[in-house]
Amino acid sequence: MGQNERERYARQERLPGFGAAAQARLGAARVLVIGAGGLGSSIIPALAAAGVGTIGIVDDDTVELSNLHRQHIHGMADLGRSKVRSASETVAALNPDTRVMTIEDRLDATNALDLFADYDLVIDGSDNFPTRYLANDAAALSGIPLVWGAVSQYAGQAGLAWADRGPQYRDLFPAPPPPGTVPSCEEGGVLPTVCAVIGSIMATEAIKVLTGIGAPLIGAVTTFDALSGAFRRIDYGRDPAAEPITGLVDYELFCGLPSKNPADGAGAEELTAEELAAELAGGAPMRLLDVREPWEAEIAALPGAVLIPLGELGARVDELAGGDPIVVYCHHGIRSARALDLLRSAGIPARHLGGGIDAWSRRIDPAMARY
Incomplete structure (x- = not known):
């Protein structure tokens, strides 16, 4: 590690139980982030600043004006541009030693397993239920951990699914909610700071898994209510009635939406x-x-x-x-x-x-x- 790197990461290397070994593990890590939106805007810079060696970003969306109040990884000059390209440039300006893989595509059942095969850990910052269930199943089949999170209006939640070591997203939410019962951000709104809080928790969970520090949120979900300022931890176990995951399905149909197949x-x-x-x-x-x-x-x-x-x-x-x-x-x-x-x-x-x-x-x- 050169002098610039030692100086850049000095404050976190001095943390009890962290040190140069944990920093080296971050530098060798490959993390795939699903979504460069509200959650991704907090997750991606945090990973790059911490020294994660390779970050893949998968998103097929472009930057819009209504994104900017919460998606701080983008700016006015990025309107109309690909989100993954905008995010990649932000990372390059923050930490040029982090390699960014830009994937301008929508994650679906046809590409998920191939994408996940190239990474050590996946972080799901998507905003829809089909992608959340797809990410869980693809991570389980790939044998890698999945950090997930969700925000809605004034609240959010985050957790860790790792099929080889504990419960998954499906154990907490066996079935998706009926279509139309959970408002999207564009329908119900979202407080931008909730994205920042939940995104930071998700990035922290990824760093913990990659470095081996602390106790990851396996079998637990952390919730945050911005209106009260309260956090809550909810523990859960495996669902004994859950069907084994043997392959990927049509997740639009699974969530009650018209299929895209x-x-x-x-x-x-x-x-x-x-x-x-x-x-x-x-x-x-x-x-x-x-x-x-x-x-x-x-x-x-x-x-x-x-x-x-x-x-x-x-x-x-x-x-x-x-x-x-x-x-x-x-x-x-x-x-x-x-x-x-x-x-x-x-x-x-x-x-x-x-x-x-x-x-x-x-x-x-x-x-x-x-x-």
């Missing part, structure tokens, strides 16, 4: 931005339904769309009976997928825009305002 016919209910543009240009009969909030529609909307926020759709679905088939859209395609189920259960023919208005603004109308 073309082989199961999902394409019939999901339009790409290009397909919608072609149908609109050709005069295909349709009604556009926007299920975002009014403030979102004020920023950007497709011409002629009817606005019914997802939270009101159940009570107003009769307004949409009869008439031309519906194409429903939202910001990223998550709420519209939930709306699709509701419309179809009411017997109303509908499809939805995959990727939402975000995909439309990136691939069809770059001049459209983004948020």
